Amino acid sequence: MKETRIEVTVLMPVFNSELYLRNSISSILNQSFTNFELIIINDGSTDESDNIIRSFNDSRINYVNNPSNKGIVAVLNEGLNLSNGKYIARMDADDIATPHRLKIQLQFLKANPEYKLCGTYALKMNEYGEKSSKIRPPKQYANIKVSQLFKNSFIHPSVMADASIIKSFGYKEEYKYAEDYFLFSEIIMHHKAINIADIGLYYRVHNESISATRISEMSLSERKTMQYLLSFLFDEVTEKRLIIHHSLLRPEQNDGVSIDQIEQHLLAIKQANQSKNIYVKNVLEKRLQKEWFNALIRSSENNKLLKFTSSNLFSLRFFNLKQFIKLYSN
Structure with missing residues (x-):
């Protein structure tokens, strides 16, 4: 058999x-x-x-x-x-x-x-x-x-x-x-x-603490993974770009990244995808707007709603009432 x-x-x-x-x-x-x-x-x-x-x-x-x-x-x-x-x-x-x-x-x-x-x-x-x-x-x-x-x-x-x-x-x-x-x-x-x-x-989900050494190694591996992914969009992925991009995932580890740097980085991703067509356009741009929103909420910027809506990352079709209220109240 x-x-x-x-x-x-x-x-x-x-x-x-x-x-x-x-x-x-x-x-x-x-x-x-x-x-x-x-x-x-x-x-x-x-x-x-x-x-x-x-x-x-x-x-x-x-x-x-x-x-x-x-x-x-x-x-x-x-x-x-x-x-x-x-x-x-x-x-x-x-x-x-x-x-x-x-x-x-x-x-x-x-x-x-x-x-x-x-x-x-x-x-x-x-x-x-x-x-x-x-x-x-x-x-x-x-x-x-x-x-x-x-x-x-x-x-x-x-x-x-x-x-x-x-x-x-x-x-x-x-x-x-x-x-x-x-x-x-x-x-x-x-x-x-x-x-x-x-x-x-x-x-x-455990309440066990992660050692500082492990956090450092994990962050390094995350950055190297992001470098691999960003390389599909950019011919060169600089260390500065990596730091800015990783700050979207781990803002607590990247205090020196400004809100303007984040905006320019997200815009660069949008522009690179328009020429290389790696990602579905509307799916990527919706996510870029979400990342821009989250970065602004975390920031100490004044007039967050104005800064959000005046950016080329903003699209009205991806905007919702909850985002408006949160930005306005901040």
């Missing part, structure tokens, strides 16, 4: 995840779609993670127990190399997948082979499992592509991707702490992608 090929590999890195690991693994093993392998890579955990993983008796689990910690990028690439599925789904050891997540994503990718990356919406969950607000990343490809220029448009543990595509790019150590942002940026600049408007994940 011919052996059925595994359709999906679920890749789950683990590091000191004893508090939530059992529920996370169970949520994958109890999926309505069953033709998958679950690769669990325990990256040198010092808690009870190893014992919890070994307590499961399911032939779909492929368990790798690393004796020492290699780091998330190395582990993710290790999982890609071990995978056998036509599609690869990510899962984190503290989140919970909804019962039909794999089925919904697989059905979409098989029915729409031009799409190579598929994420979902998520519902935030705290350390006690209490659920709160929805996370709604942009859905359609044109919106995702524009949004990615300013921030990551995917919830990493919600994604499923064509295995051959994600393996061809891989995760890169030099983009540590934003490795998913760069990987997804590479994919969407060459292939179509979507976020399905369905809750595929209960996404756990």
